[in-house]
Amino acid sequence: MVHDDRATELTGTDEEVLADLLKQVACCGTWSYRPAGPSATEPASLAAIALLAHGQLQAAQKPLRFLRSMQRPDGTVPASSEAEAAPWTTAWAVLAWAMAAELEPATGSDWLSPLNAAVQALMRLRGLAAPTDERLIQHDTRLTGWSWVPGTHSWVEPTALTVLALTAAGMAGTARVQEGLQLLLDRQLSCGGWNYGNTVVLGHELRPHVQPSGMATAALVAAGNRSEAVRRACHYLETQLTTCTGAASFSWCWLGLAAHRQDPADTCRREWRKLVTSRSNTPRGPYHWALLLWAAAGRENHVWQVIRQRLSANAPSPPSRTAVPSPVTTKKASGPTSPPVR
Amino acid sequence: MSRSCIVRQKRSVHHPTARHGVCRRELLAALIAGGLALVAGRFAANRKPKASVFLATGQSYDGRLTRTIDEALRELGWTPAQFRGKRVLVKPNLVEPSPEAPHITTHPALVAAAVEYFRAAGASVLIGEAPGHVRDTEMALEISGIGDVVRQERVPFADLNYAATVWLKNRTRASRLAGFYVPEEVAGADVVVSMPKLKTHHWVGMTASMKNFYGILPGIRYGWPKNVLHYAGIPQTVFDIASAVPAKLAIVDAIQCMEGDGPIMGTAKPLGAVLVGWELAAVDATAARLMGLRAERIPYLTIARRYGHPVDDRHISQRGARWQEIASRFELPDYPHLRHLRPEPPQDDSRKQRSFARSRCDGRQL
Numbered sequence: 001m002v003h004d005d006r007a008t009e010l011t012g013t014d015e016e017v018l019a020d021l022l023k024q025v026a027c028c029g030t031w032s033y034r035p036a037g038p039s040a041t042e043p044a045s046l047a048a049i050a051l052l053a054h055g056q057l058q059a060a061q062k063p064l065r066f067l068r069s070m071q072r073p074d075g076t077v078p079a080s081s082e083a084e085a086a087p088w089t090t091a092w093a094v095l096a097w098a099m100a101a102e103l104e105p106a107t108g109s110d111w112l113s114p115l116n117a118a119v120q121a122l123m124r125l126r127g128l129a130a131p132t133d134e135r136l137i138q139h140d141t142r143l144t145g146w147s148w149v150p151g152t153h154s155w156v157e158p159t160a161l162t163v164l165a166l167t168a169a170g171m172a173g174t175a176r177v178q179e180g181l182q183l184l185l186d187r188q189l190s191c192g193g194w195n196y197g198n199t200v201v202l203g204h205e206l207r208p209h210v211q212p213s214g215m216a217t218a219a220l221v222a223a224g225n226r227s228e229a230v231r232r233a234c235h236y237l238e239t240q241l242t243t244c245t246g247a248a249s250f251s252w253c254w255l256g257l258a259a260h261r262q263d264p265a266d267t268c269r270r271e272w273r274k275l276v277t278s279r280s281n282t283p284r285g286p287y288h289w290a291l292l293l294w295a296a297a298g299r300e301n302h303v304w305q306v307i308r309q310r311l312s313a314n315a316p317s318p319p320s321r322t323a324v325p326s327p328v329t330t331k332k333a334s335g336p337t338s339p340p341v342r
Numbered sequence: 343m344s345r346s347c348i349v350r351q352k353r354s355v356h357h358p359t360a361r362h363g364v365c366r367r368e369l370l371a372a373l374i375a376g377g378l379a380l381v382a383g384r385f386a387a388n389r390k391p392k393a394s395v396f397l398a399t400g401q402s403y404d405g406r407l408t409r410t411i412d413e414a415l416r417e418l419g420w421t422p423a424q425f426r427g428k429r430v431l432v433k434p435n436l437v438e439p440s441p442e443a444p445h446i447t448t449h450p451a452l453v454a455a456a457v458e459y460f461r462a463a464g465a466s467v468l469i470g471e472a473p474g475h476v477r478d479t480e481m482a483l484e485i486s487g488i489g490d491v492v493r494q495e496r497v498p499f500a501d502l503n504y505a506a507t508v509w510l511k512n513r514t515r516a517s518r519l520a521g522f523y524v525p526e527e528v529a530g531a532d533v534v535v536s537m538p539k540l541k542t543h544h545w546v547g548m549t550a551s552m553k554n555f556y557g558i559l560p561g562i563r564y565g566w567p568k569n570v571l572h573y574a575g576i577p578q579t580v581f582d583i584a585s586a587v588p589a590k591l592a593i594v595d596a597i598q599c600m601e602g603d604g605p606i607m608g609t610a611k612p613l614g615a616v617l618v619g620w621e622l623a624a625v626d627a628t629a630a631r632l633m634g635l636r637a638e639r640i641p642y643l644t645i646a647r648r649y650g651h652p653v654d655d656r657h658i659s660q661r662g663a664r665w666q667e668i669a670s671r672f673e674l675p676d677y678p679h680l681r682h683l684r685p686e687p688p689q690d691d692s693r694k695q696r697s698f699a700r701s702r703c704d705g706r707q708l
Contacts, residue, residue, distance in 0.1 A: 033504035033562075040504075040562075079562050082507060082523075086563055148565030152573055155565065157477070196475050196566050202544050202675055204607040207440055211478050246481030281489030282480050282499045 010277050014269055017276060018296055025050055025286070025293050026059035031066065034285045040080045041070050045092035046290035049099055053297040057104045064100050067093045068114050075121030086149045087125060088158045094118045094165035095303075102306045119169050122146075122162055123176055127154025138200035144176075145183040155197035156187055156212045160219035167222045168307050177223065184216045185229050192232030193240075210240045214252025221259040222307045234262045241267055247288040250275055251295035258299040265298065272296055392659040393621030393652040394418050395628045399663040401597050401616050407455035408462075411593060414618035415459075417661040422463035428532040430465040431500075432456050435538045435554050438475035438606055439485035445600045445610040448539050450487035452595045452616070456535060457495050470527050472502035472557050474567050475606075479503060500527045503561040514585040516645050517578035519570075522586055528558050533589050536622065540596040540613070540629050542604035544675050546576055547640045547683045548633060549605050550617075550626040551592035552584040559583070577641035581649070584622055592625040593618050596632065601672040611672060615663075623651035624658045631655065634671035635683045 010017045030037075031044035044063040051060040070093070071077050077093035078085035097115040101108040127147035132140060145159030163180040171177055187197050193208025194216045200206070217233040237253050241264070244250035250271060257263035276292055294301070396414035401407065412422070434448035453469065460467045469492065473482045479501045483489035492499045505525030512521045528534055538554035546553070556568055556579075564570045571579040584590070596615035602608035615632065619625040623646035627637035637643050638653055647653040674680045 034501060037504070038506065083509075084523075084563075086565070088565075147569070148561075149563070149570050152565060152569035155567075155569070157566065201607075202603060202677065204603050206606065207438070207442075209438075209476055209478075210481075211476070244481065245484035246478035248478040249481045280480055281483045281492045282501055284480070287504075288480070 014273060017273060018293075021276065021289060021293050021296075022051075022054055022056065025290055026056055028286050028289075029062070030286065031063055031290070032285050033287045035283045037285060038080065039066060040287075041067060041077050041089035042079065042092050043285065043287035043290060044070075045089070045096040046294060047286060048096040049303060050290045050294035050297075052096075052099045052103050053294050053302045055302065057100075060096075060100060060104070061107065064096060064111065067096060068111075071114050071118065075117035075119075076125075077118055087121070088146065088148050088161075090118050090121055090125070091146070091158070091162040091165040094122060095161075095168050098165065098168040098170075099303055099306060102310075103302060115169065119166065119171065122166060123171075123174070125150065125162075126176075127159070128152060129154075136202060137198065139198065140183075140186045143179060143183040143186055145180045153197075154183060156184065156194050157196065157215055159183055159197075160212070160215040163219040164215075164222050164307075167219075168303070168310065170310055172223050172311060181220065181223055181225060184220060185225075185227075188216070188229055188233070192229075192234075192236035194233075208236060210237070210244055210249040211252045213237060213240070214249075214254075214256035217256035218252075218259040221256075222304070222311075224311050230260060234260050238262070238264070242271055244271070244275075247275055247280070247284060247292050251291040254295040254298070255301075258295070258297075258301060259304050261299045263299055268295075268298065392657055393619065393624035394659040394661050395617060395619040395621075395624050396661040397628065397632075397663045397665055397668075398616040398618070399614060399668050401614050403449050403451040403597060407452055407616070408458045410616055411455055411459045411618065414593075414616070414662065418618065418620065422459070424463075425460055425533070426464035428460075428465045429530060430460045430467050431527055431531040431534045432460070432467060432469045433528075433534060433536055433554065433558060434469065434471055434486075434488060435549075435557060436471050436473045436479075436482045436486050436488060437557065438473065439482045440606075441485055443606075443610075444487075445539065445598050445608075446541075446606060447486040448488075448537050448595045449597065450491045452593070452597070453488055453537060454491045454495060456537060456593055457491065457497050460535075461495075461497075465533075468498050468500055468527060468531075470500040470502045470505075470525065470558070472505070472525075472560055474557055474561070477503065477561065477566055500525070502527065502558055503566075505560050507560060507563065510586045512582050512586060514582050514649060516581045516649070517574040519574050519579065519582065522559060522583060523563050524586065525558060525560060528587065531588065533591055534558075534587050536590060536592045538592075538594055539600065540594050540615075540617075540633070541600035542602060542608055542633070542672050542674055544603050544605075544677070544680070546580070546642060547635055547674070547680055548626070548630055550594055550629045551622045552626050552642060552646075553580045555583045555587055555590075556580070558587065577645055580642040581645045585649075590622060591618070591620055592622050594625060594629060596629065599633075599672070601633075601674075603675050609673075611670075613668065613670060615668060621652060623647070623653055627653040627655075628658060628660070628665050631665050632669050634669060634685070635674075636685055639683050 031039045031047050044066045048060045048063040076087035077090045078087050079089045097111040101111045126144050129144050130141040145154035146162040159180045166177050189208050193213040195209045220230050237256050254268050396417050398410045434453050436447050439447045457467050502525045507523035508529045510522050510524045512519050536551040536554045538550050541549050543549040594617040596613045599611040599613050600608040601611040630637035643653050
C-alpha cells in the first residue's frame, strides 16, 4: 500500500519518479484518503482514472471493480461504506467507468450497466435552489447544480465534478449539465478563480481557492466552453501554480490548465517533483498519490482526449426536462438519440 | 395541616373572619413558607454552580504561552498530573486559511504551547481538524502555520474531514438533527480542546469555542461548507454539537482577533488575551463581553442559557484578569440582525431586528 513514508524514497530522474509512483498506485490494494484507512469511492475512482490516463488498463480493473461493489440499488455510489454516506461521489464513479468503457476494449462493456445506473442517479440528484436575496448573497441561488449532501444547496466542486463526469458519459447536451455550467459561470469570482461556491456575501467578495478553481476550469473546458471566463480562470491558475503547497490543490491546478492545453510543462514538472519527493505535514494516502499521478499525465491525458472526442463526435442532445436520455450504450447498440461511447 | 387547624376549620364555618375556610395560623404559615421559598430560590440562584473562566491579558505569540495555559488550568483546579495518560485532541480553527489574513485561523504559537503543555503532563496528544471551506488540508496546514507545529513538535495530525465516524445521539435536540457522525478520534478522546480564534461572525455575531466544533464533523459527510448544519439552524447545531462532544476544554486565541465581516473577511483586532475554561458557554459568554456584545443575545448562547448553562455574568466566576479591564468594542457589519447584539440597541427597530435575526439564524444559510 502507498503511504506517506514512501514519498521520501521517490528519487531519481523525473521518469523514474513517475514510474515508481505509477507502480505504487497500480499495486495498491486499498484506496483510502489516509494511510491505513478504509477504501473509499473517491480515492478508488482517482486510482482508476490515473491508471487509465497513463494507459495502465489492466491495473485499473481492481479499483473499477471496487467501485461496482460500492454501488447501491438506486445507482448511487456513496462516499464510503459507512451508513448514510453521502452520494456526491457517484460522479467520480461515472467518470472512472466512462473512461474504462471508452479506453478498455476487452472489458469496457462490463462497466456500461453500472455506469448507466449511476448516470441516471446523477440526473435525479439536485441541489436545492433558494430565493435570491442580493442584499445578503449575490450568486444566483435559483440555479440548480449538485450538492454535497441531498437536501442542501448546490456548490462548486460537486457541480464541476458532475458536469465533468456527465460530459465524459456523453450527456453534455442535457439541460442539467447546461444549467450546471451556467451555475459555475455564475459562481466565478472577479479574479477568475472559484471558492467552494459563495461569491459576494454581505457586500464582500470572498477569496478564491485553487482546488475548486481547477475543477471548475476542467469542467468548463471539458464541456466545450472556450469563453472569456475560461481565459480568466486559466490566468488565475497560472498565478497559483508555483504557490500550491498541497498535493490536491497543485494537481487540480495542473489538471485545469492541462484540460485547456495551457499548462506550462516545465514549471508543472518542476513543481510536481517538488511535491512528490517532499515529506508532507499530514500523511498522504492513496488519494493524494493517485491525484498527483493523474495530473502528471499532463495535456496528453487520456481523460481529456476521450472527453474531446466525445464532444466532437456527439451532437448535444436537445435539452429536455421531461425525459432523461440514456447516457451510454454498447457500441453495437449506439444510435443518434443515445450517443455511443465513441 | 395541623390538627388544631382542622378543628378550627370545622369551627370557622360560622366565624366571620374565616369564611373562606383558611385560618389565620394557616395563612401565616403559608406566608412564612412562601417567604422562605422565595429566599431559598434566590439563595439557590446565587448558589447555582458557577463556571470558572480564566482570562490572561497582555499575551503575545512570542510570549510564554505554555506557562499561561499551566497557570490558567491551575487556577481552574487542574494540575498537569490530572492529564497523565489521557488522550487529548487539540482542535484549532483552520476553516479557510489565507496568507493575506492570518487572523482567520488559530495562531500556531498557541497550538504549539497547548501541545507542549499536555505532552509535558504525560498526555497522548493529537491535533485534529476538518477545515470547513477547503478540501486541501495539507495546504491549509501550511498556510496556517500549523504544519510547522506538526513537523517541529512531531505531533500526529488527523484530517477529520475524511475520518471514520461513530454516531452520537443528539441529546439536547435544539435542532431537528437526530445525531451526529463524529470522528472516532473525537469520540475516543478523554479531552477535546477547542482552540478557536476569537472572531466576529456575520450571521451569529461571534464565533469562539462552541462554533469551533463545527470543524470536528467530516466534510465527506457534511460537505464543504457543512451545509447540512446550516439548514438545521446555525445556533441550534452549534449548541447541539458542542453538547455532544465529550469532555471538552476551551483555550481561546484572543491575542490577535478579528472584527468586522468575520469569520473570513474581517480585519485584525489586537486584544492580547487568552481565555481558558471547561464550560464552553461561559467561556464564549465572557468572550462576547470582551467584544462589547450582549452575551445572552448571541443566538447560540441564548439557547445554551435556556438549557441551564452559565451565560449570565453573575454565574461566571472570573479568574485571572477581569474582562471589564480589557473589553473593547469589536466592529460588526451594520446589518439589522446584528444591531441588537450591542448593549443598547436603538429602540425604534429592535423588534424588527430580532425578528430578522431569527429568520437569518434559523437556517437556510448558504
